[in-house]
Amino acid sequence: MKIIILGAGQVGRTAAQHLAREEANDVTVVDTDDELLRDLQDRIDIRTVQGNAASPRTLELAGAGDADMIVALTNSDEVNMVACQVAWTLFGTRTKIARIRSQAFTRRPEIFVSTEGEPPAQLSGFAVDMYLSPEETVTAYIERLVRYPGALQVVDFADSRVRIVGLRAVKGGLLVGQPIRAIRQHIPQVDARVAAIYRGGHSINPEGDTVVEHNDEVFFIAATEDIRNVMSEMRKAEDPVKRVVIAGGGNIGLRLAQKLEEDNHEVKIIERSSARAREISEKLRGTIVLNGDAADEELLVEENIDSADVFCALTNSEEANILSALLAKRLGAHRVMALITRPAYAELMQAGPIDVAISPQTVTIGSLLAYVRRGDVVMVHSLRGGTAEAMETVAHGTRGGKVVGRAVEDIKLPEGARIITLVRGDRVIMAHHDSVVETGDHVILFLADKRHVEQVERLFQS
Amino acid sequence: MLAVVHVLGSMLMLFSIAYVMPVVTSLIYADGLLVDFVAASLICLCAGALLWAVTRRNKRELRSRDGFLLVSLAWVLMSAIATVPLLLAIPGLTFTDAFFETMSGLSTTGATVLVGLDGLPPSINLWRHALCWYGGMGIIVLVVAILPLLGVGGMQLYKAETPGPVKNEKLTPRITQTAKALWFIYFLITVACILSLKVAGMGWFDAVCHSFAAMALGGFSTHDASVGYFNSVPIEMVLIVFMLIAAMNFARHFIAWQQKSLRTYATDTEAKSMLAVIGLSALGIALYVWHAGVYPGFFTSLRHVAFNLVSIATDCGFVSENYALWPAFAPMWILMLSCYCANTGSTGGGIKMFRTLVLFRQAGRELMLLVHPQAVRPVKIAGQVVQNQIVFAVLAFVVLYFGTVVVLTFSLLASGLDFMSAFSAVIACINNAGPALGIVGPAENYQILTDFQTWVCSLAMLLGRLEIFSFLVLLTPSFWRK
Secondary structure, three states: OEEEEEOOOHHHHHHHHHHHHOOOOEEEEEEOOHHHHHHHHHHOOOEEEEOOOOOHHHHHHOOHHHOOEEEEOOOOHHHHHHHHHHHHHHHOOOEEEEEOOOHHHHOOHHHEEOOOOOOOOOOOOEEOOEEEOHHHHHHHHHHHHHHOOOEEEEEEEOOOOEEEEEEEOOEOEOOOOOEHHHHHHHOOOOOEEEEEEEEOOEEEOOOOOOEOOOOOEEEEEEEHHHHHHHHHHHOOOOOOOOEEEEEOOOHHHHHHHHHHHHOOOEEEEEEOOHHHHHHHHHHOOOOEEEEOOOOOHHHHHHOOHHHOOEEEEOOOOHHHHHHHHHHHHHOOOOEEEEEOOOHHHHHHHHOOOOOEEEOHHHHHHHHHHHHHOOOOEEEEEEEHHHOEEEEEEEOOOOOOOOOOOOEHHHOOOOOOEEEEEEEEOOEEEEOOOOOEOOOOOEEEEEEOOHHHHHHHHHHHHO | OHHHHHHHHHHHHHHHHHHHHHHHHHHHHOOOOHHHHHHHHHHHHHHHHHHHHHOHHHOOOOOHHHHHHHHHHHHHHHHHHHHHHHHHHOOOOOHHHHHHHHHHHHOOOOOOOOOOHHHOOHHHHHHHHHHHHHHHHOHHHHHHHHOOOOHHHHHHHHHHHOOOOOOOOOOOOOHHHHHHHHHHHHHHHHHHHHHHHHHOOOOHHHHHHHHHHHHOOOOOOOOOOHHHHOOOHHHHHHHHHHHHHHOOOHHHHHHHHHHOOOHHHHOOHHHHHHHHHHHHHHHHHHHHHHHOOOOOOHHHHHHHHHHHHHHHHOOOOOOOOOHHHOOOHHHHHHHHHHOOOOOOOOOOOOOOHHHHHHHHHHHHHHHHHHHOOOOOOOOEEOOEEOOHHHHHHHHHHHHHHHHHHHHHHHHHHHOOOOHHHHHHHHHHHHOOOOOOOHHHOOOOOHHHOOHHHHHHHHHHHHHHHOOOHHHHHHHOHHHHOO
16 A cells, blocks of 8 residues: 655654555655654655645655555644645545544534545545544543553453453452463453463463463453453452542643543643643633642642542653653652653653553554554554554455354464454454354454564455 | 675575576577586575575664675675686686676676687676676665565665665655666666667677666677777667666656656756766867867767767776777866766766766855855755755765775876876776776776786775775774674
8 A cells, every 4th residue: 555644743653664564555754854754764664755745746746646545644733634635636545544633623523524435526625534633542542541540551442342451460369370261260240351461571372271470461351341340350459540640731631631520530730831721721620720840749749649549641741751750659649650652761661660651652553554454454453562463353255264154263363363352243252262253243353463464464354 | 794694695595596697698509608607506596595594593684784784795795706607617717807807797897807708608798798787777776676675674775785975765665666666667778778789780699788788887898899899880879878878867767667758857957967068078079089180070080989988978888999099188088077977876887977066066155155155055956955964975975986096096006007007997997987098998908907906996896886985884993893
């Protein structure tokens, strides 16, 4: 697939990296910053074009004439919308995805018109087939993490009916020290499956008799309503979160506060700029807005950081996030999360005092990846900072094919890939070795090694 | 280091396929060298397999540093292994001379140490020309196109081998596709050249060989008298056209092919400058040579000047007349042209027209700044701003280029060669042009040089082909520091 990515910012770079890693994609990145592009091209096998992303001339140079997809990820919503429109009008580009940050636009989705299937005779809006709103996605993601104390990662599949949760097993959990098989006896009414276990950074294949140890990173899948039950298997049941302190009143901080105050959480938000603090205080109802530095020890102590259930560092600067999260943890915050973009930092921090490192770009990239994949891929989530992946794909074909009509154990999957769940209509079926895949099933797979993605895709394509 | 050797092993294994061409030739002409070429191919395959197997455990993604080492090693090693058929087939040939010959082929220099080319077995002649052709677009570029090597690593290799100051331009998103595109267009134009030469009156075998040499701007011939042997105006004209095409940027040719239109050439300042310089020089020198009474008529003079001038200026190296006998101004001017006429991304050598343009515009900027100290005036070529970084890189390149010429010339002088021969041999070798002046002039060949002098010339060819930086960086201590 020929893909043009507009904007080489944080999200654009990550998108380029993920897309170019897959052999079948030809990626061209457009940005105004020449130096950024040169650096990018030295590291990944892509082409770069310097220029204004919405300009017809730049798009032409970038090969919009025969591109299959345009992904507009620049900082400006307006540029993204116009770029998609130009690509459609001048070049008839089939798929156009835009990043739209402002809620002013996303609240009125009728201004975006998809031209992918049957092109409308008259375009009554911007020709955007899908819009990504990274801030919204990230906010939703953090919200889920806040709701499940102890979770490192929570991702949804099959319209949120099924979730994969990653967490660290802690002594006191019922299953810790016991083989996985024992979960049946503990909670017989719940159907759940352990998808993967990471011990000391290495993946081990979970079998029925694998013993879960203290400090293992466990990924399990279960129906959404059962998640809490299963989590208590891995660590001591924790009280629901009540008090939340947010550092940074940017887009994500504000949205998170809005979501949480609706559910009667006690939210405090610390914002450094007094103008911004005033602005968000006008938009919030129950939340206490504090004007100050999130790394100011006195301020944190004064605001009873030691009784906070969750501290979220969500400012623009990842270094500041790391430092303020470390400080909050030291001062007694029960659980701290930090927004960290660099994978290297995230890895450094996640095993240490910071409980959850949130990598915004890997959270955002999933829906984009799903769009690009061959076959009928519904959803893709990067796990563990992008090394592993969970994906939901629809099995098509007739019985006797490579997938449909076969039992799970007979499907030839690459190393590290496992079918963990089948969703058939409304039923969620945990995959056992003898479960048979039917046509139309949504198959949820876990891939310990991302490099095998293409093999899996090919398998499901036929 | 060992990871580099691992890749080198696979490259050698791939190179063994290159022997198919002479093997087929040997079959057609039954010149008795079939066994030699098959043996040489097997030696190449085994050597590659050995290197590959021994370093199997060291496989990893290549970094930009590895690119330089790999490219330099690959060129030296492939030249060395390509000598095997020559050594087997030509009794009395020393390794020094055989290496010079293969390096001259791969680097598209076209200087030869062999005498009696007309009497050589056809498969040997074809092997020399095939080496030219492989080297023209670049063996590494070919490897990158064929082996799905190493993602980003491929780009590093490509950059280390491609001539010209602006190496970031990719024609397609994937480096392997860019390499394939370049080789595809190169192949296509070569076929056109073969057909044109056939129509112009050459036999098939000569047409193939001379097309290989012309498109690679190599300049090997199957005859001692070079193109002078044919003494045919149509052949010379066909060759002039194709040499000029080969001296232009192949990326342009590809774009023209893709767009099915010649529009892209209109904005190619580099090509236009080259054509202007070559055209005016040819007219001027033709007048000059005619005026000096070398040839009876102006048009005879124009014919010989045009062919030899285009051939040397584009760094090809075909010869039709002994131009060393013309008044000294003419051969010196032609030699000077060889330093900078070829374009970026062409198969020619030397400083390249793009760098020359940058230097002149930079000089113009400095002059203007003397008059208007406050002026803001970026260096532009074809309306595009050339970043200062590139201007500096060009300056550094030119300094290194002339530094290398001086050092190598002095080494030849120290070994006892006369000044004219030493200087012109170094210039001709580093530009990958071929014939020099003096005792290694157009009517002579490099046989006369001592072993030491031959090695110096081989080194000059390698430096010229890899544009000095890629090789010289290996000699810096910081390259080897961990």
